[in-house]
Structure formats: structure tokens, C-alpha cells
Amino acid sequence: MTFARILGTGSHLPGNPVSNDDLVARGIDTSDAWIIERTGIRFRHFAAAGEQASDLAVPAARAALAAAGKHVDDLDLIIVATSTPDWVFPSTACIVQDKLGNRGAAAFDVQAVCSGFVYGVTIAEKFMRSGSHRCALVVGTEIFSRILDWQDRTTCVLFGDGAGAVVLASSDAPGVLASDLHADGSYRHILSTPGQICGGSVVGSPYLQMDGQAVFKLAVKVLGESAQSTLDRAGLRVDELDWLIPHQANIRILQATAKRLGLPMERLVTTVGHHGNTSAASVPLALDLAIRDGRVRSGHHVLLQGVGGGFTWGSILLRM
């Protein structure tokens, strides 16, 4: 039987941290106290003008390749999860492939918003298990600052830019123990950027719109359900989990999810305070940080969870 294992991780955050007070100084009608109390966010990073999602993805991918001990030519599959692609087409995955210097690997984007990385790793794992591919790069990369309405304080304080990457390779021992993906498009209006390019202009809105409370309630419900069903599928108890790494949207969502599962907060990796919500990049950014600072170690059971626009959600249970 062939399995898939994560061999290496990498991440990249653009520019310097931008504090809540920096946002106030830019004229946004908010406060450091409100943002920290309601979200736990203290800082986020923003890409420079002209920087694209692929530009954030490339250093993250190079770091993941180095950590995995793999050469760019070893890759036969490149999946990029993003909702803020460089272009309408071709895919950001093809642009990343070219910037990395790989030729010939299958390359495509996954669009599942904040669940995109979890979707991407699950797809890569199926490719490995089928035996058709042996070495995959999965990147979550986002420049949400480009789709924020800076007049809308209910959304613009929440998001940041960044990228995280993993290199997976086929293996005789399981790395991915179980996964779980879902979507319910009837909830598409609670979190969306409902615009399109048509005849040379944007039709609809180019800005992110969100019903924050509806997203909050649904996120807590589906994260709890998905965590439990993924653990059940692998025959693992919650107390056997070493780390939970959920999508980093809001510290209160993370606290509510931990409480629902009966997991102490010390077993969650939380980066939302320093990164904000980086959509598809948030889970691989957090995973990379926790591996590099020594918290996540070989043999640990780690549950990665995505949730977001679509509505989409899912989980991946790993043995590192």
C-alpha cells in the first residue's frame, strides 16, 4: 500500500507586521481593544504593491523543498490553493511552477477559499495513494488585502497576506491517516467576493463581504463535527491528538472549537494574533511555525482543519 507523508514545510510573510494601531492611524474607525477582544488579532502582514500570490508562494515552496530534502525537479504535482490568484488564467500553480524552475509536473489551482489548503493536501494524498504521482508541492497563498473594502471596518481588520507550503511524498508508512471534505453552496452569500470580470470591467463587487456572526456559528459547528468524524475514521480518541491546527480566523472560534472537543487550548497552534486571517495560507503557516519551533515533532498526531467561503470545510489527520 502506498501512503502520503509530509516531508517538509515552509512559509513566507510579506513586509513588516502591521499593528491594530497602524490601521487606526490609516483612518479606519476601529481600536486595538475592539480587535483584540473580538478576534485576538494584534498584527497582520500586507504584500507590497506589485507583489503577487505566486511571489509569496515561491519562497514558502523553496523552504518546504529544502526542509524535505527534495529538488524542484522531484516534483510531479503542484497544487496551489488561493482565492486571490495572480491572473484569471493560467493558474497560479503554473506561474509558481515556472518561477520555481520545474517543467512537466501537473499543476493546477484549488479554489475552496479558507479550506483550500486542506482540500489541496487531500487531493495530493489521493494522487499519491493511486500511485500516479510520487512527490507533491501544496501551497496556500493569499493576498486578501487586495479584495478588502477599507471602508468596511467589520471585515478589513480581520485579514492578512501570506503563504505556507508543504512537500508530500509517497511512502510505505501512513502520514495522512484520514481526511474529511465538505461543502454547502447554499451558504455562499455569508462569505463571498461576488464579482466577475466582464467586457473589461468588474461586474458585481470586487470586495470581500461577510455576515460575521453567521460565519462564526457555522464555523464552530462544522469544525467540531469534522474533527470528530475524522478522528473516528482513524480510530483515534481526542486525547490521543497532540496538536489541533485549525484555520486561523478568530481566537474565539478556536476557543469554541477546542471547548466543543474537550481539548485544552495548550494543544492548539494559534497564529491568528500575529498573522490575522490569511485564508488558504493560515493552516500551512501555522504548521510550519510549530514544526520549526519544535512543538510539532515526528510521531505526533496533528489535525489540520479548514473552514470558509463556499461554505467549505474539512480536516486532515496526520502522523508526522
Ligand code: UT7
Ligand atoms: O475564514 C473565515 C472568515 N471569517 C470569520 O471567521 C469571521 C467570523 N466572525 C467573526 O469573527 C465575528 O463575527 C467578527 C469579528 C467579524 C465580529 O465580531 P462580533 O462579536 O460578531 O461583532 P458584531 O458584528 O456583533 O459587532 C459588534 C459591534 C457593532 O457595533 P454596535 O452595532 O453594537 O454598535 C459593530 O458595528 O462592533 C462594531 N464593530 C466594530 N467596532 C470597532 C464591527 N467591526 C468593528 C471594528 N472596530 N473593526
